[in-house]
Amino acid sequence: MTEAIVEIRGLSFSYAARTILNDINLTIYRNDLVCLVGPNGGGKTTLIKLILGLLAPDSGSIQVFGLSPCQAIGRIGYVPQHASYDPKFPISALDVVLLGRLRKTLFFRHGQKDRERALAALDAVRMSDLATRPFAALSGGQRQRVLIARALAGDGTMLILDEPTASIDQEATAHLYDLLRSFSGNLTIIMVTHDLGVVSSLFTRVACVNRRAAIHPTSEFSGKMLAEMYGDDSRLIRHDHCCEGGHA
Amino acid sequence: MLEFFTVLADPNVPFLRYALLVGLLSAIPFGIIGSYVVVRRISSLAGAISHCLLAGIGGGLYLERVVGWSYCGPVSGAFVVAVVAAAILAWAHFRAGQREDSVIGALWSVGMAIGLLFLAATPGYTDPMSYLFGNILLIGQSDMYFVLALDVVVLGLAAFFHPQFLALCFDDEFARLRGLPTNWLYFLLLCLTAMTIVLLVRVVGIVMVIALLTLPAAIAGNFASGIGGMMVGAVLACASFIFCGMAISYSLDLPTGPVIICLAALTYLITSLKSSIR
Structure with missing residues (x-):
């Protein structure tokens, strides 16, 4: 886990006058299993689109496989949140x-x-x-x-999933997590989710994204962090209950 | 109905044969491009392009008759305007700030307005009706070569770029992530659509273009499991509407374009009801 796959330094991005991401520093290593959490509008999807090269940062740098995101295009497998197909x-x-x-x-x-x-x-x-x-x-x-x-x-050796569980039922969600678990060790996976219950059981690190980003090992992930990010830690308790039941 | 076939075989009445041949040959680009238009859901763009063509037709006639540029004419004018309209629509699509819908609406009516102004400024009476509603029986031998050329261009480009067009129509964001030049592909698809519409206008007229472009493809889409099958189905459906529409309109002495459209619409209604009951 030493080779950096994604290296983000001092990245900022804004839509019109609204700052979405400010001074992001984030490094993701080979075969890392990283989960992006954070409130809606906190910039999770924007961060992913920046890594994919679909958006360009206002300032700061992103390197993917040691290249610019546009050069690295095609080396990342992407599963979008809303597929736009008919x-x-x-x-x-x-x-x-x-x-x-x-x-x-x-x-x-x-x-x-x-x-x-x-x-x-x-x-x-x-x-x-x-x-x-x-x-x-x-x-x-x-x-x-x-x-x-x-x-x-x-x-590609990296898989990015943007809220893959948003539109599927609980059984399909459990299947999806089994599937991702079977990829661990062979792929670098970044997943955006609101399903905080799965964080500790599947991922090794958690990146909290809310205009700024902080990355923690899953073992350090606590209600206090969530409270800082969401402003209310009752969500953790609620999600934990529902998901532990689902995974038992 | 039998009389239609007798006249078709009559060597002294070539125009009916030309009309039928041109109609059947043009079913090929209609079916192929129509399938892309339906799955990419850009039929409103096709509508805007077709209405815009009146500006090209009027402008072409004006330059030919008033300015005296003999190489201009309604068809070449329509071609130029079709490509310009495709470029504007592609530009509006990729400029995030532009409201694509408003641009479509503006092109739609401004094109008509400019066309009518040019027609009014051109001496001699030009009946806009034949452009608006088409007159397949005015088609001559030169149109046939034009259609043949277009068949080759559309078939060639659609075959060459098929995997790319499929990716673009299914999920353009993903296509971009595979490194495809989606902006250019989208512009190319709109240009092909525009060229097909120029041809279509000769057959059914500006107002009814969208119906003949989308209905056969939509009918085929009710049955086909792949886009290739949808295209073949759309071509066959389109050819049979044109053939039957001409036969019926000849026998009952009705205008051809509207008969073709009504046949297509009726078939679409029946097949959609059938597939929704299933």
Whole structure:
């Protein structure tokens, strides 16, 4: 865990006149399992979009795999919070995963290797028997897994998930966490979540993001930190109860 | 109906054959581009582009007849305006601050206004009706080459860029993360849409373009499980609407464009009801 994969120094970002992120310093190492928590509007998604290179910082620097985010494009598997697809889009699960194999060339065709990698990615999320199923006919949890497979198919070594549990039920959430647990040790994972109960059981470090960011080992994560961040620690208690029940 | 086939075979009536041939050939770009328009949900953009074309048609006629530039004309004018409109819409899409919806609305009506002003300033009576509602029977031999050329361009570009277009239509943010030049791809897709609309205007007119671009694709989308199947279905549906629409309008002496559109709409209604009951 010595090689820094993401290195953020003195980063600030604002939309119009509103400062979203201010003087962020954050280092994420190889095979780190980092969870981003913080209140809505605290800048979690913005931070992720900066790491992905979808947004450019006002000041400060970001290095991803030692490169600028724009140069590192394609090396990160990303699972978005709200996929913008048409719910009736006529496409099979396998074809969605194949989109994750696209490369920046003028003439692109999926080859045999792309198919093999896409099927392997579907296998990794235990969806290979539904590969030919229309994406629109899948359940919310299954679609989520297909999108994770799409992110894995690009052969990146880092996976970023933005609130993956927001639109799926409890059972699918439990499956998702099992899946992420099975990736640990092989992938660097950054996940945005409001589900604080899972923080200690799955992740090694927690980054609290609310205009500023502070990163802690999960073992030090406490109600006091949350109280500072959210201004009310009753959320921790409530989430803990619900999620411990769910994971028992 | 039998009379339609007799006239079709009559060597002295070439215009009906041209009309049918052009109609069937143009079903190819309509079905392919229409499928992209439906899954990317940009039919309002297609509407704005088509209404804008009147500015190009009017401007082209004005330059040809008043200024005397013989190489100008309604079709070349429409082409130029179509690409300009596509560029404006792509620009509005990527400038976060611009309200895309307002730009669409503005293009839609300003294009019509400019077109009507040019038509009014052009001496000799030009009936805007034939541009607004189309007249497939005015199509001649030169149009056929034009359609053939467009078929080649649209089929070629759509085949060449298919994986990229698919990624763009499904999830453009993810496409960007794979390193694809999504802004250029979006502009290219809008240009292809615009070129297809120029052709479509000849067949059904400015006002009814959106229906013939989107209805066959939407019908095919009710059945197809992949976008390739949707495109084939849309091309076939579009070709049969044009063929049946021409036959019916000839037999009953009705304007062709509206008959084609009503056929498409009726089929869409029936297939949608069927698939929602299932």
